Amino acid sequence: MFRFKKNSKAKVIICIHNSLSSFKSNVKDIMKRVLTKPFNTLMATDILSNFPLFYHKVKHRSDLLKISKSHDTTLLFTPSNYEELKYFSSYKNLLNVNFMTNPIINF
DSSP states (O other), X not given: OHHHHHTOSSOOEEXXXXXXXXXXXXXXXXXXXXXXXXXXXXXXXXXTTHHHHHHHHHHHHHHHHHHHHTXXXXXXXXXXXXXXXXXXXXXXXGTTEEEOOOOOOOO
């Protein structure tokens, strides 16, 4: 993909349409389900669940930075995606973000 961008005049766009924060919202349940006892109970506490959240945030920030640097623009479909993106990225990395309204019309 990066080679294509360097050798082409075409714009390369990435679309984010799924939630970026499903792990953040469900970390305690995931820790209870994935880990064995007694670790699952310990890691599901408010204090210890911050460790996997921190790791997840750092990893997503790194991945999103690589993605944003290798694409001309990031296209989001909902304002909630933007809020999630702000959680993982710094404001300076959000300069090439654009929105597209949902094309599905409710009748």
